[in-house]
Amino acid sequence: MLQHPDRFSNKILSIPPNLDAPKMIPIMLDPPEHRAYRQLLRPWFESKAIEHLEPRIAEWTEGLIATIKDKGECEFVRELGSRLPISVFMEMFGFPLERFEEFRSLVVNFFDVNRSDEERGGYAMQIMGLIGEAIALRQAEPGPDVLSQLVRADFEGRKLDQGELMSIGFLMFLAGLDTVTNAMTFGMRHLAHDEALRQRMIDDPDCIPKAVEELMRRYAFVATPRYIVQDTVLEGVPLKAGECILAPTMMVGWDADLQSCPEQVTLDRPTCKHAGFGSGIHTCLGIHLARLELVTFYRIWFARIGHFHEVDTGEPAHFRPGSVMTLESLQLGWTL
Numbered sequence: 001m002l003q004h005p006d007r008f009s010n011k012i013l014s015i016p017p018n019l020d021a022p023k024m025i026p027i028m029l030d031p032p033e034h035r036a037y038r039q040l041l042r043p044w045f046e047s048k049a050i051e052h053l054e055p056r057i058a059e060w061t062e063g064l065i066a067t068i069k070d071k072g073e074c075e076f077v078r079e080l081g082s083r084l085p086i087s088v089f090m091e092m093f094g095f096p097l098e099r100f101e102e103f104r105s106l107v108v109n110f111f112d113v114n115r116s117d118e119e120r121g122g123y124a125m126q127i128m129g130l131i132g133e134a135i136a137l138r139q140a141e142p143g144p145d146v147l148s149q150l151v152r153a154d155f156e157g158r159k160l161d162q163g164e165l166m167s168i169g170f171l172m173f174l175a176g177l178d179t180v181t182n183a184m185t186f187g188m189r190h191l192a193h194d195e196a197l198r199q200r201m202i203d204d205p206d207c208i209p210k211a212v213e214e215l216m217r218r219y220a221f222v223a224t225p226r227y228i229v230q231d232t233v234l235e236g237v238p239l240k241a242g243e244c245i246l247a248p249t250m251m252v253g254w255d256a257d258l259q260s261c262p263e264q265v266t267l268d269r270p271t272c273k274h275a276g277f278g279s280g281i282h283t284c285l286g287i288h289l290a291r292l293e294l295v296t297f298y299r300i301w302f303a304r305i306g307h308f309h310e311v312d313t314g315e316p317a318h319f320r321p322g323s324v325m326t327l328e329s330l331q332l333g334w335t336l
């Protein structure tokens with residue numbers, strides 16, 4: 001499905017199909033239109049281009065860990081997991097960090113599946129408002145951030161118009177915040193119960209990039225929708241044009257034909273195949289940034305805190321279903 005945009009389109013990414021959903025560039029575009037925007041954005045997301053963010057990510061991680069370390073426990077999602085990616089995003093796009101809490105609450109509310117469509121629409125409008133303000137600010141006063149560069153960029157001999165800028169900004173907002181939080185939370189929950197892997201990450205921080213990939217494979221959490229353009233048959237199942245279908249990206253990493261014992265998390269696989277960052281032309285543009293955030297986070301966590309465990313709160317774990325799955329809270333503890 002992800003390899004055939006001619007049959008499985010990205011133009012509607014909601015189930016059931018919602019024609020009024022805000023347009024997001026480039027994820028809601030099909031070929032050939034998608035390519036030019038992807039080419040425009042790619043240079044800011046290549047590994048070389050984001051390398052310079054590493055010291056800032058490390059600084060924020062150190063700061064966040066310092067606020068919880070002496071307590072010996074934390075609610076990971078609220079106190080750490082959701083905070084780090086927001087700071088990174090805000091810095092990258094030139095948003096003032098003083099508005100951190102406002103940003104955070106909008107992201108949390110927008111992704112909350114318990115909200116009605118109307119409520120979510122309201123949050124989307126507020127997010128758009130913030131992005132619009134940031135664009136106006138950067139048009140008047142350009143800085144070194146990605147948004148300022150986008151405002152001035154040459155796109156096929158012209159500047160991007162307001163609608164295009166808003167639409168790119170909205171996607172970056174949604175794609176870069178919640179996802180990294182979820183990857184960290186699922187990863188930390190696993191690690192809380194896997195002492196051998198924790199020890200390996202403490203003893204040999206060079207294995208952390210491999211651990212990040214293996215945890216992404218085991219706990220891939222995105223199921224991305226596609227809109228069926230023409231009647232087609234998939235694995236014997238007839239699909240009707242005009243319907244939407246969900247591609248559960250986790251099934252690639254869990255495929256026992258691609259790797260043995262896929263339910264196990266191990267650093268000793270010859271290769272780690274997964275589609276947690278998607279596949280095909282829409283493969284995650286933020287993949288290097290996400291990996292950099294995750295690797296930096298684990299490196300500092302293990303250096304400052306070391307071993308930790310999941311605290312039994314007596315409550316069942318709350319998972320948020322949907323196309324981007326989440327573990328809503330995770331209580332962790334460690335020995336002081």
Ligand code: HEM
Pocket residue numbers: 002010026027028038171172175176177179180183222224225249275276277278279281282283284285286287289290
């Ligand atoms: C662990 C974190 C992340 C995960 C698991 C993830 C996952 C994904 C997946 C599965 C897709 C493909 C969706 C589809 O085919 O419909 C995607 C696309 C995308 N992601 Fe990510 N993402 C992450 C972090 C980020 C970050 C940090 C950014 C940037 C700030 C970002 C920006 C994007 C963009 C712009 C696209 C659309 C690319 C296109 O249409 O060409 N993502 N992501």
